[in-house]
Amino acid sequence: HLPSEKRSKGKSSTLNTLKYALRCVKQVKANEEYYQMLMINDSQPPGFDVSSYTIEEINSITSEYTLKNTDIFAVAVSLITGKIVYISDQAASILNCKREVFHNAKFVEFLTPQDVSVFYSFTTPYRLPSWSMCTGAESSPTECMQEKSFFCRISGSKGRDGELHYLPFRMTPYLMKVQDAELAEEQFCCLLLAERVHSGYEAPRIPPDKRIFTTTHTPNCVFQDVDERAVPLLGYLPQDLIGTPVLLNLHPSDRPLMLAVHRKILQYAGQPFDHSSIRFCAKNGEFITIDT
Secondary structure, three states: OOOHHHOEOOEOOHHHHHHHHHHHHHHHHHHHHHHHHHHHHOOOOOOOOOOEEOHHHHHHHHHHHHOOOOOEEEEEEEOOOOEEEEEOOHHHHHOOOOHHHHOOOEHHHHEOHHHHHHHHHHOOHHHOOEHHHHOOOOOOHHHHOOOOOEEEEEOOOEOOOOOEOOEEEEEEEEEEEEEEOOOOEEEEEEEEEEEEOOOOOOOOOOOHHHOOOOEEEOOOOEEEEEOHHHHHHHOOOHHHHOOOEHHHHEOHHHHHHHHHHHHHHHHOOOOOOOOOOEEEEOOOOOEEEEOO
């Protein structure tokens, strides 16, 4: 599947598609080798109380989230093999696929290729908070969902057009050990709570006074960081924008205005000042007005 932004003149040639596929395969392989090397070097992340759970226990503790929110599913991924060790029943219905597709499969196989490196970087073992620390006596389920999250697009099946249709999810990762009944041993896993992201303009809509997000940029107007609150409002995931010029997403008529604003920011050393609104092109191609 060649993304639309990689196609030339709206069409994808077989050669371009094959070249893109080869790059994706190399990227997945490189990330996977790096991931396993990290796991060998950090087999026991320092300072963490990593508790061990059975599959039945994982199903029980995650049901507190999956049963309350029909847009959430839970999945445990082996940090050694990358394979799915556990996935909740909700995943099949949310991703519109059969549960059997997850059997003995690697989780990254369901991610869009450009998000694979994002997944690996956010699930590096020493970065993960321990699930047992999160669910201690002094922790609440709400606090558990406040951990550092990231975004990935996931697909479970093809649409009527034969193309893979990816849905955006907010992923909250945790570290745990899972008791493997078949191997009669424990293995380090990443438990993920995946929550589907919906447009902020569809019911239930995000109220106008809550449509607020922040971004940071380099001195030459390149996205440096994007607040997760921007995802349902712009349609882009943070990784789609980070490293790209801000001006590319603005309405052509508003680009000179943005440059003038940029000059004022440098002149006033970042202090607030009066300005005009600008139009930003969302993921679906429509322009939204931003008061910034």
